Amino acid sequence: xxxxxxxxxxxxxxxxxxxxxxxxxxxxxxxxxxxxxxxxxxxxxxxxxxxxxxxxxxxxxxxxxxxxxxxxxxxxxxxxxxxxxxxxxxxxxxxxxxxxxxxxxxxxxxxxxxxxxxxxxxxxxxxxxxxxxxxxxxxxxxxxxxxxxxxxxxxxxxxxxxxxxxxxxxxxxxxxxxxxxxxxxxxxxxxxxxxxxxxxxxxxxxxxxxxxxxxxxxxxxxxxxxxxxxxxxxxxxxxxxxxxxxxxxxxxxxxxxxxxxxxxxxxxxxxxxxxxxxxxxxxxxxxxxxxxxxxxxxxxxxxxxxxxxxxxxxxxxxxxxxxxx
Numbered sequence: 001x002x003x004x005x006x007x008x009x010x011x012x013x014x015x016x017x018x019x020x021x022x023x024x025x026x027x028x029x030x031x032x033x034x035x036x037x038x039x040x041x042x043x044x045x046x047x048x049x050x051x052x053x054x055x056x057x058x059x060x061x062x063x064x065x066x067x068x069x070x071x072x073x074x075x076x077x078x079x080x081x082x083x084x085x086x087x088x089x090x091x092x093x094x095x096x097x098x099x100x101x102x103x104x105x106x107x108x109x110x111x112x113x114x115x116x117x118x119x120x121x122x123x124x125x126x127x128x129x130x131x132x133x134x135x136x137x138x139x140x141x142x143x144x145x146x147x148x149x150x151x152x153x154x155x156x157x158x159x160x161x162x163x164x165x166x167x168x169x170x171x172x173x174x175x176x177x178x179x180x181x182x183x184x185x186x187x188x189x190x191x192x193x194x195x196x197x198x199x200x201x202x203x204x205x206x207x208x209x210x211x212x213x214x215x216x217x218x219x220x221x222x223x224x225x226x227x228x229x230x231x232x233x234x235x236x237x238x239x240x241x242x243x244x245x246x247x248x249x250x251x252x253x254x255x256x257x258x259x260x261x262x263x264x265x266x267x268x269x270x271x272x273x274x275x276x277x278x279x280x281x282x283x284x285x286x287x288x289x290x291x292x293x294x295x296x297x298x299x300x301x302x303x304x305x306x307x308x309x310x311x312x313x314x315x316x317x318x319x320x321x322x323x324x325x
Contacts, residue, residue: 031252034059039117041053041056048171049121053085060086066093070092089108101148120169122145122149123173142188146193149193169250173190173221216261
C-alpha cells in the first residue's frame, strides 16, 4: 500500500513540477533582489569575473573581490565604483592554496560579514594532448578548477546553513558536460566542479536547507586569450561566446535562481543526444558541429607559468598575469 501511495505522490509531483517548468519558460521567474547582499567573486581581477562584479555592483550588492593579481583586482574595484557600486572590498588570494583561502575567508567574515552569494569563477587550461600534459600542470588544473571550490565552499557554507540563506554558483563549462580532445585535464576538472555543486545541491535539499540555492553555469568556449586559436564550424549554431553575454546570462540565472544553465541553448539538445542516442550518433553530431576540429589550432601552453598568464574570462587583447577568471 505504501508503494502505491508513494508512486501516486511522486507522479503528482512530477506533473506539478513539469507544468511549473513549462510556465517558467513562458513567464520567467521574478528576479530576486541582491541589494545589500554580500557577493564574493573569485578571479575578479579581469575578464568574466570583472564583468560579473560590475553587474552586481550596479544591482546594489556589497562586493568582495578575490584575485591573485592585486593590480588587476584594484582596477576592477575602480571600475565597479565608477559603475555605481558603493561598497567594494578587495583581497589578494591564490584560491588554489587551501590555507590561504581559509585565512582570507576569516578576514572577510570579520571585516565584511557572511557571504550570501558565492561565485566560484576560477579556470585555467593547458591545451595539450593527454600524453603531453606534464604532471604538475594536471595538478594545477585540478587545484584551480575544482579543489579551490571545496575550500571556498567549506569556508562560507556553514554560515549559509545556519541562516538557511545563500547561493552557491559554479562557473563550469560545456567541457564539464562533453569530453574534448586536447582538454583532458580541463574537462576532468570541470566535470568535477559540476559534480561537486550538484551533489551539494541534493545534500542541502535533503537537509531541508531549501533556501540555499545553487546555480551551475556551463558556457561553450569564450572568445578569450585562454582559448586562442579555437574556432567554430557553424557560428550561428555554436558560436564562440562574448564574455559580456556570458556575464549577463550568469547574472540572470542567479537572480532567477536557475539551477543549471547551458550557453548557448543548443547545448541542451546536444546533452540530450549524448545521453539517449547511440555513441556513433553522438560522434556524427559532434563532427557536424565541428567539435572534432574546433580545438585543432588551440594555442598550447609550454609551462605552468605560461598557463597563469591567461584566464578563461580575459579578452585576447587584455591578457594579464592572473590565475583566476
